[in-house]
Amino acid sequence: MAIFTYVLLSVVSVILLYKVYQHYSSQRPVAVNYHFTRRCNKTCGFCFHTATTSKLVCARSTSPAGGEPFLYPKFLGEMIDYCKETLHLESVSIVSNGSLIQENFLKKHGHNIDILAVSCDSFDEATNIKIGRGSGNQVPQLYKLKSWCEKYGIKFKINAVVCRLNYNEDMNVHLDELQPFRWKCFQVLIVAIENGSEERLRNGHDFTITDKEYESFCDRHKQQKSFVPEPNHLMAKSYLILDEYMRFLDRDGRQPSKPILEIGVGEALKSVFWDEQAFKDRGGVYDWSREDSCGKERQEIDW
Numbered sequence: 001m002a003i004f005t006y007v008l009l010s011v012v013s014v015i016l017l018y019k020v021y022q023h024y025s026s027q028r029p030v031a032v033n034y035h036f037t038r039r040c041n042k043t044c045g046f047c048f049h050t051a052t053t054s055k056l057v058c059a060r061s062t063s064p065a066g067g068e069p070f071l072y073p074k075f076l077g078e079m080i081d082y083c084k085e086t087l088h089l090e091s092v093s094i095v096s097n098g099s100l101i102q103e104n105f106l107k108k109h110g111h112n113i114d115i116l117a118v119s120c121d122s123f124d125e126a127t128n129i130k131i132g133r134g135s136g137n138q139v140p141q142l143y144k145l146k147s148w149c150e151k152y153g154i155k156f157k158i159n160a161v162v163c164r165l166n167y168n169e170d171m172n173v174h175l176d177e178l179q180p181f182r183w184k185c186f187q188v189l190i191v192a193i194e195n196g197s198e199e200r201l202r203n204g205h206d207f208t209i210t211d212k213e214y215e216s217f218c219d220r221h222k223q224q225k226s227f228v229p230e231p232n233h234l235m236a237k238s239y240l241i242l243d244e245y246m247r248f249l250d251r252d253g254r255q256p257s258k259p260i261l262e263i264g265v266g267e268a269l270k271s272v273f274w275d276e277q278a279f280k281d282r283g284g285v286y287d288w289s290r291e292d293s294c295g296k297e298r299q300e301i302d303w
Contacts (some may be wrong), residue, residue, distance in 0.1 A: 070100035110152030
């Protein structure tokens with residue numbers, strides 16, 4: 001299958017965004033989350049992609065990368081530069097908890113980064129610590145990262161998970177000051193095989209909120225221009241997830257696909273369900289490129 005690819009490196013993944021040119025079904029997915037490892041330096045209690053394996057996989061390099069991408073800064077930088085300078089991909093974004101990012105990294109590779117998305121669930125450090133993401137300095141670090149993004153011309157994005165510990169919080173003062181490009185707010189999600197019980201590494205039920213509680217958080221912040229709400233009904237089936245074995249996962253608990261390097265992307269996608277309308281409804285397609293990266297000729301990749 002011939003495809004165009006553009007890549008995001010996430011808090012637990014490299015994310016490949018691509019346009020499909022060969023029509024293999026009635027749907028044309030444009031995004032897939034590539035979880036090349038489950039390793040992370042944080043212990044968020046609601047995590048729905050938990051560290052059940054230590055395997056590391058990378059599609060285009062023998063070097064390992066993973067989980068929190070800045071655990072592997074050398075590999076991360078090489079991948080960013082390769083994606084832009086060799087593949088001429090439309091967008092390269094990093095999603096991180098922010099704790100390990102150094103300015104020198106952005107100074108060296110920032111010209112090839114379109115978006116830096118930093119996960120921050122609360123502007124109360126005590127709450128962040130209770131969630132398992134905080135280390136006592138997450139908020140000052142967030143402001144520092146915002147300033148570095150401005151310095152190096154990177155779009156700044158914030159991701160937040162709205163849960164039992166933060167849904168009553170008013171974050172408007174900080175959002176007014178930070179002015180992120182996008183502020184995506186997820187309703188905490190339960191995935192039975194990952195964070196659904198005491199038998200799993202995480203029990204996300206301790207963090208769940210009702211739809212009305214989530215809506216109250218949204219109503220409090222809907223005036224923010226960057227605000228992008230993502231309730232459970234939009235999130236659960238609107239993401240395609242490629243795991244560390246390069247298999248597509250199915251959120252209904254069915255067996256994953258065979259690895260895409262064995263059977264190809266198109267054939268593997270037939271094994272899972274993807275809700276195209278929910279993907280569109282949650283704003284899955286947006287302006288994810290730096291202004292100076294637009295117009296570059298992209299390279300077709302034969303998967």
